[in-house]
Amino acid sequence: xxxxxxxxxxxxxxxxxxxxxxxxxxxxxxxxxxxxxxxxxxxxxxxxxxxxxxxxxxxxxxxxxxxxxxxxxxxxxxxxxxxxxxxxxxxxxxxxxxxxxxxxxxxxxxxxxxxxxxxxxxxxxxxxxxxxxxxxxxxxxxxxxxxxxxxxxxxxxxxxxxxxxxxxxxxxxxxxxxxxxxxxxxxxxxxxxxxxxxxxxxxxxxxxxxxxxxxxxxxxxxxxxxxxxxxxxxxxxxxxxxxxxxxxxxxxxxxxxxxxxxxxxxxxxxxxxxxxxxxxxxxxxxxxxxxx
Numbered sequence: 040x041x042x043x044x045x046x047x048x049x050x051x052x053x054x055x056x057x058x059x060x061x062x063x064x065x066x067x068x069x070x071x072x073x074x075x076x077x078x079x080x081x082x083x084x085x086x087x088x089x090x091x092x093x094x095x096x097x098x099x100x101x102x103x104x105x106x107x108x109x110x111x112x113x114x115x116x117x118x119x120x121x122x123x124x125x126x127x128x129x130x131x132x133x134x135x136x137x138x139x140x141x142x143x144x145x146x147x148x149x150x151x152x153x154x155x156x157x158x159x160x161x162x163x164x165x166x167x168x169x170x171x172x173x174x175x176x177x178x179x180x181x182x183x184x185x186x187x188x189x190x191x192x193x194x195x196x197x198x199x200x201x202x203x204x205x206x207x208x209x210x211x212x213x214x215x216x217x218x219x220x221x222x223x224x225x226x227x228x229x230x231x232x233x234x235x236x237x238x239x240x241x242x243x244x245x246x247x248x249x250x251x252x253x254x255x256x257x258x259x260x261x262x263x264x265x266x267x268x269x270x271x272x273x274x275x276x277x278x279x280x281x282x283x284x285x286x287x288x289x290x291x292x293x294x295x296x297x298x299x300x301x302x303x304x305x306x307x308x309x310x311x312x313x314x315x316x317x318x319x320x321x322x323x324x325x326x327x328x329x330x331x
Contacts, residue, residue: 117141120242120266122230122281124221125153126169128272129213132221135270142222143263147229147247150210151217157208158305165305165330166209171195171202182216191215197316198328231256233285239265253277255284274298301325 117140121132124146136142146153156168172192174180183203186192191211195204205211217224229250232243234257245260253276271278275296282290316329 118239118264118266119143119268119270120145120240120264121222121270121272122146122242123153123272124148124151124213124217124224124226125272126155126172126213126216128153128270129216129221131270131272133216133219136220136222140222143242143266144221144224145228145230145242145244145263146224146226147250147252148226150213150226151221151224152210152213155205155209155213157205157210159208160305160307163307163330164208166205166328167303167305169209170326170328171198171204171209172212173202186212186215189215229254230281231260233269233281235285236265239267240269241265242269253280255280257284 119135119140119142121128121135121142121144124132124144128144128146129151132142132144144151152168154168156166158165158167172183174183183192186205187194187203191206191214192203193206195202198204225244227247228244229247229252230242230244231250231254234241234243241262241264243257243260243262245254245256271281275293275298279290279293282293312329314329318327320327
């Protein structure tokens with residue numbers, strides 16, 4: 040209990056957070072100031088945090104200067120469901136699993152990775168999601184170094200200093216994180232509803248192959264749980280739909296997040312081209328790279 044100060048970045052005002060019990064979520068700083076964002080939903084109470092000043096709800100946030108990323112969340116729950124197995128979801132699941140929490144991860148894809156995606160077609164491969172990874176702090180740099188030692192990533196000199204690519208593809212980064220332990224992973228499962236019961240959170244999930252993205256339903260499929268906490272590591276529009284059905288105040292914050300569309304075009308040529316590995320982009324093209 041008591042007041043904690045969250046921050047540590049030059050030029051960003053610190054936020055005073057009052058601890059009043061178990062963790063309820065996470066706040067972040069953006070161009071509009073401090074804000075509550077979709078994060079951990081505990082069985083006990085939601086997070087209440089304002090745009091600035093003090094957060095006086097059930098905010099279990101602690102200053103984690105050693106993380107090199109400003110603020111982080113602390114979870115005292117024993118059973119946690121993580122929705123989404125991209126890099127963020129895998130990182131959270133791995134950290135929770137390492138503390139001894141019983142973690143269950145749900146993802147609608149055929150395998151973990153999210154935007155860490157590699158498409159293989161007729162002997163060729165395309166990294167059509169994230170093109171590379173770069174660290175902004177020592178903790179993630181240590182993760183990339185470990186991936187390099189394991190042969191799952193390597194520095195990509197042509198892309199610039201400090202940029203790493205998965206080997207043989209970006210999906211190798213996700214496999215590395217999954218291999219270090221993330222709890223129980225369920226793929227091809229679309230989470231359609233969250234329900235807070237007297238015993239904890241219940242997660243209703245459907246077959247992703249036959250379910251449209253964003254579908255919310257409180258009937259059908261299977262129900263997992265109860266969980267002490269639910270962590271949403273998914274695009275904001277999908278999170279907002281789930282949170283509105285709870286209902287939960289994080290839904291409004293998720294709706295405020297803006298996403299810019301991006302098209303990925305995968306091209307193959309019958310013969311090798313003379314173009315450089317990274318041609319200079321122009322016009323509507325933001326990135327061009329030779330994958331193989």
